[in-house]
Amino acid sequence: MERFDVLVVGAGPAGSATAIHLARAGASVLLADRARFPRDKPCGGGLTGRALRHAPCDVSPVVEHVVDRMVLRLGYRRRFARGSDTPLILMTQRRLLDAHLAEQAAATGADFRDGARVDRLTLDGERATALVGGAKVSASYVVGADGANGVVAKAAGLGDGIICGVALEGNATWQDLDPGPYRRTAWVELGVVPGGYGWVFPKGDHGNVGVGGWMAEGPRLRAHLDRLARTHRVDPRELRDVRGHRLPMRRLGAASANGRAVLVGDAAGLVDPLSGDGIYEAFVSARLAAEAILSTRLDDYAPSLSAALDRHASASWTAKRAADRFPWACFWAARSPGVFDTLAGLLRGDLRHPSQARGLARPPLRALSRLARLG
Numbered sequence: 001m002e003r004f005d006v007l008v009v010g011a012g013p014a015g016s017a018t019a020i021h022l023a024r025a026g027a028s029v030l031l032a033d034r035a036r037f038p039r040d041k042p043c044g045g046g047l048t049g050r051a052l053r054h055a056p057c058d059v060s061p062v063v064e065h066v067v068d069r070m071v072l073r074l075g076y077r078r079r080f081a082r083g084s085d086t087p088l089i090l091m092t093q094r095r096l097l098d099a100h101l102a103e104q105a106a107a108t109g110a111d112f113r114d115g116a117r118v119d120r121l122t123l124d125g126e127r128a129t130a131l132v133g134g135a136k137v138s139a140s141y142v143v144g145a146d147g148a149n150g151v152v153a154k155a156a157g158l159g160d161g162i163i164c165g166v167a168l169e170g171n172a173t174w175q176d177l178d179p180g181p182y183r184r185t186a187w188v189e190l191g192v193v194p195g196g197y198g199w200v201f202p203k204g205d206h207g208n209v210g211v212g213g214w215m216a217e218g219p220r221l222r223a224h225l226d227r228l229a230r231t232h233r234v235d236p237r238e239l240r241d242v243r244g245h246r247l248p249m250r251r252l253g254a255a256s257a258n259g260r261a262v263l264v265g266d267a268a269g270l271v272d273p274l275s276g277d278g279i280y281e282a283f284v285s286a287r288l289a290a291e292a293i294l295s296t297r298l299d300d301y302a303p304s305l306s307a308a309l310d311r312h313a314s315a316s317w318t319a320k321r322a323a324d325r326f327p328w329a330c331f332w333a334a335r336s337p338g339v340f341d342t343l344a345g346l347l348r349g350d351l352r353h354p355s356q357a358r359g360l361a362r363p364p365l366r367a368l369s370r371l372a373r374l375g
């Protein structure tokens with residue numbers, strides 16, 4: 001039986017980032033993913049500035065488009081645009097990003113195995129054992145980076161308190177979608193999907209078109225996506241690679257470590273309830289999990305995760321409630337002086353949570369928060 005310090009299950013952004021931090025510190029790491037790489041993952045592929053601040057390595061080789069402008073529209077009618085002096089979101093494709101991160105993990109010293117499903121995981125007080133691609137492996141710690149409904153959460157008795165949203169996305173080539181309005185610009189459509197929004201993000205040779213919302217919207221997501229495509233003058237039949245995936249969001253304080261197991265990224269339910277992005281949270285949780293393992297103090301993980309993310313997540317839940325019930329109020333608030341700067345500051349990571357908003361942004365944000373309580 002092969003022995004490792006740490007078995008990392010899943011080589012998405014959370015797993016590869018954890019493996020990089022651990023291997024850099026000298027730990028022996030097995031990073032295993034059931035998929036053959038390069039593999040795609042349903043995702044808008046937007047890397048916010050705040051995600052980049054926590055990236056475990058340089059990701060510039062896989063960035064296809066830089067966004068420094070946003071168009072926000074309400075109910076496919078009224079809209080406004082705002083720009084930022086510095087980039088807001090860097091656009092990539094997950095096929096490229098995830099392969100790049102896994103390669104970096106391997107270059108740092110982790111043993112990366114793709115096409116290697118992890119199952120029959122058991123944990124006792126001393127070690128974790130599992131079958132990895134059919135071979136028996138043992139490790140001192142196991143990291144669950146295996147996304148929503150992962151095997152590690154189940155084996156460790158974790159993962160309660162996570163509710164899921166759902167999103168569906170597809171790609172339109174620049175032949176099918178006129179690139180002009182999307183150059184350096186992310187379009188966000190409010191008030192069109194209950195519990196979420198629609199988007200069009202520019203990539204290298206195509207635009208990414210997507211919708212996300214409450215899990216109950218699942219059966220209607222394809223209709224929402226088709227309407228979004230048509231509104232942007234794309235024939236829905238021309239959309240390529242249409243696929244959906246869950247958006248796991250945890251209740252604040254939900255358990256994320258237990259004995260010798262720790263959950264990171266989507267496996268821990270860390271998707272931002274408002275924006276639906278999770279790569280920032282994947283990178284933050286990866287660093288904190290690696291620190292907890294390296295110091296052999298897994299009990300420190302949950303409090304450090306809460307300290308890093310809960311305030312922001314709590315504000316996101318509040319804003320999501322307001323956006324869901326009163327999308328027009330969110331649209332109005334986002335238009336108000338200072339509020340877009342606050343949103344941009346949050347995306348770039350200059351601000352950690354909306355309570356750091358200054359001046360003119362404060363009254364509309366306070367009004368939104370009151371509305372959310374009404375909802």
Ligand SMILES: Cc1cc2nc3c(=O)[nH]c(=O)nc-3n(C[C@H](O)[C@H](O)[C@H](O)COP(=O)(O)OP(=O)(O)OC[C@H]3O[C@@H](n4cnc5c(N)ncnc54)[C@H](O)[C@@H]3O)c2cc1C
Pocket residue numbers: 009010011012013014015032033034035041042043044045046047048051116117118119145146147148150151166167168169210212244245246247264265266267271276277278279280282
């Ligand atoms: C439609 C959509 C759009 C999104 N857009 C954005 C966006 O623009 N920006 C953003 O920041 N976030 C976005 N997100 C969220 C983002 O995709 C996730 O938060 C992110 O993928 C989380 O990374 P992860 O590493 O935790 O999990 P994942 O990326 O899901 O990786 C989990 C990995 O575990 C592997 N695995 C699972 N089970 C096993 C097993 N038993 N053995 C071995 N391997 C296993 C899987 O093959 C997979 O590779 C979007 C999500 C959706 C659904």
